[in-house]
Amino acid sequence: MTPQQQASEAAAPAGLNGIRAAGDRAILVELPSLQAVLSLQTQLTAHPQPGQIDVIAAAGTVLITADSPQAIQALAAHVRGLDLEAPVETDSTLVSIDVVYDGEDLDEVAALTGLGREGVVAAHTGQLWTAAFAGFAPGFAYLTGEDSSLEVPRRRSPRTAVPAGAVALGGAYSAVYPRQSPGGWQLIGRTDAAMWDLGRENPALIRPGDTVRFHAVRAKATVTQQLVTQQQKPKPSDAEAEEQATEGLAVRKPGLQSTIQDLGRPGYAALGVSSAGAMDRGALRRANRLVGNPEDAAGIELLFGGLELVALSDQVIAVTGAAVPLTVTRPDDEQAADERRPRATLHPACDAPFALLAGERLTVGTPTAGLRSYVGVRGGLGGSEALGSRSTDTMSGIGPEPLQAGTILTVRPPKPGSVVGHPEISPLPDVSQAIVLRVVPGPRQDWFSAEMLQAFLAQEWTVTPQSNRIGLRLNGQALTRSRDGELASEGTVRGAVQVPPEGQPVLFLSDHPVTGGYPVIAVVVHADLDKAAQLPPGTTVRFAAAAFPAELPETPKETSHA
Template sequence: MTPIQQQASKATHAEVTGIRPAGNRAILVELSSLDAVLSLQAQLTAHPQPGQIDVIAAAATVLVTAESSQAIGALAAHVRGLDLDAPAEIQSALVTIDVVYDGEDLDEVASLTGLGREAVVAAHTGQLWTAAFAGFAPGFAYLTGENPSLEVPRRRSPRTAVPAGAVALGGAYSAVYPRQSPGGWQLIGRTDAVMWDLGRENPALIRPGDNVRFNAVRAQATVTAGRQAETRQPAEDQPSEEEFPAGEGAGLIVRKPGLQATIQDLGRPGFASLGVSSAGAMDRGALRRANRLVGNREGAAGIELLFGGLELEALTDQVLAVTGAEVPLEITPASKGGTTPARHPECDAPFALLAGEMLKVGNATRGLRSYLAVRGGIGGPEALGSRSTDTMSGVGPNLLEAGTVLPVEPANPGSVVGHPEVSPLPESDQATVLRVVPGPRQDWFSCETLQDFLKQEWTVTPQSNRIGLRLKGQSLSRSRDGELSSEGTVRGAVQVPPEGQPVLFLSDHPVTGGYPVIAVVVHADLDKAAQLPPGTTVRFAAAPPSAALPETLKESSHA
């Protein structure tokens, strides 16, 4: 691989043109050029500031997240003092990807561009593309072309599932979806290229700075890359990071997983620049409480379950606790022929599950997600420093299935079980109020639309999941036309697609998005959003000044 140097633009001075709050723990830095974007990302990555978590580069912005509003205020001041004319060193390689051009939106793209199908394919394959930055999902690279002939708007309503390997166009970019995920880009073809593989030395097939050529084929699509040492192994030869091995530490076995049961800890922050969201427990407070109750550190891995329905058998004696949604618990004895009655432990308190006993978690009567912690914490392989299942990116273990054996880590020496606690849950008979601060793209909406957003009640739809809450209500209209360039997003961001129905991003959200963010739910209210089942209602309320960002940052919003 030959190093290439991204030189600062000679036509304009590389500078910060604006700093916008993106919630109360993040800023969106607007920059004068892509060179300035790359320079800022490189400097913050090489010299992270106190409290800094993630740095997400995009076409003309860099999103920076931090541990607190105080830390993000200091980061904003630091960013304003950096010299962005400094060049950024990037490694480059040529990647060639075979594509079958039969996408669902190929005719639509031909119509939008005024080209025929064949001309669209010729334009896509006839130019050299460059990976400007990564985002949205692991292995998703935003590719810029040499001419604007294929610039097309995103779909008015994003698809809930775009297949893995889909080759797409969105705005001025092209990309390949690394796995099945929601998406609003125009689909023109498909490839067998593996865009993300944790078994490789570098998981991403295409890195920022790489050059990409697409090759039209009529049959099976393949990939060739300049990095011969990183060729993907056959799937059957790769070690699986999603298997939980039985062995000395095996403590529980899943008999019934319920609707959706996953392993979750507090997530993997710090990898958003690779397209990997932090993921982790949706209701982090509930997971922390469950771990405290059994004497674990608060970030130990437990089980997150949706609507209950989980059945676990203890292989060895265990201490458990269940928090979050209100669910009935029943423990049946190991001896099926005996007369020992079933036990019914309480939620939000520790209890014993002896070897051979079965725990049944019933259907939730209030709330949506429950959290089960086991003393010592659930073990197994880590992916990027976490055991969390990320349903968006596919990083981490699979959903739990019947027969899954869960290893349990040894308890921390000297740790003790905790006293019963209370799980705060939203009231089911009234709208849940979520406090918001202005979004970085609130100026895409009129004052009347902003008032409509705040005064009405929104209904949570069944299409909601760990990626986000899809809400239904009176449509919100934008005050300006055109497309927003893709940029970093945060947990709690409320995006508004062209159809006007907002989406509230949650734990497994994509790290970048192309729809304007009208508001961001404050960090303290995100656990409440995790407990909202379909059919319940939400109302957004402007957060008081104490929940917003420091005054020093507000003053820099148009630096």
């Protein structure tokens, strides 16, 4: 435990168990009761402080994130002055949900509780449930009941796929799965209620503070008439779609994984929505500066090259991030070639703006260094927003689908007076040696002995092929915990290094879940997260302790859309 953490524990006022640092831009507030959790969440939501981004409530903690180290220090001081014991009024809506009680685990729950099948249904429908907090997935609300008769353990072996609408019990909570996802809760029924719908003013059917009443209904057969709507009509072929469009860009080849990304949607973690956004935010900002866009404009993030784009109208492009070869070729039809191009093939440089004229094709090759590239387009990519962002979130499914061959990308008009930028240097980590990522102590480093903490910092870890936008999975000498039991789920941050039971760390990245149940041994400082986004499988990583907060450089602030 650091001196700062020890001071936090010693100075904790009544109604507050302690405040732990969770990186250089977040704190984890430990509280003695769920009532205190809801009180703190309600007060910060009703009266947000300068720099405050997210407030993530859990069973006994509240994670607070901010846009800078200075803002999080001020928030910690503010929390110490709040009265968390006084009752707090919250806006509450009664939500009624019809349930068919035929879940796969209903008999097991009946045996575990001793209530029988009918008794489980009667207990579940006979009490009022309160949404204490959200997490795990958008629209997933942790519901607390009025009695403990239905408290059951989670399954010993989680399911790899729980269907959307499954009504479940886990520990002292009940919940409805909003979309198909892995899960270890006991399934007792199912509902047709849409738990998450971005078409509603409030996408989450159940929000923290709401009350829920379940009603038992019989399964009924439904007959749907198949009507051919505009959306159901056969889609045009790639060539037809490209021919019909006259502006923007057409995707000929998407590569391994290409998605639309901006700087994400911070501010919605209380609804179970991670910030997402570009993995290497510095590279996206740089691409936008080069083409004269605001730094938060939407561009393309691609993994390991392989992208081919055709300009349907004249564009100004910049490619940043990984070091990749770029090729611009003129159309196959020489009569269609633009006379402004003296040569049929060009090789623009990365980190500098260049023109892509109508009909020309841009090919992004395989990286010679780095992993992810960013394509900025003057004006920024258009399309619909979801919660204030155009980013694709691979964890929650929010945002546009990954790019496919034939996708037509609209481009917004440039802002008046904007100008293209000068070429910039793109710093990339040298993977010929171990990459050093600086860390500060995690909020749960006391789950590990001093020797294990030293082993975490001393050894080199290898990035595995299982890494993705959710997290960097590492392999090395396994870490063991110094205490038994499991940690209750609590809020997590980008940069958190979680240690699952097998002892191999996972570094959370842009699409990480907003809550997690494994102890966080350390948190990578905000300034080093872009470096982590460029590490291919096989790279070795070493963690180094950073003096907190003196050695932490100032990096761009994160902004909330909420």
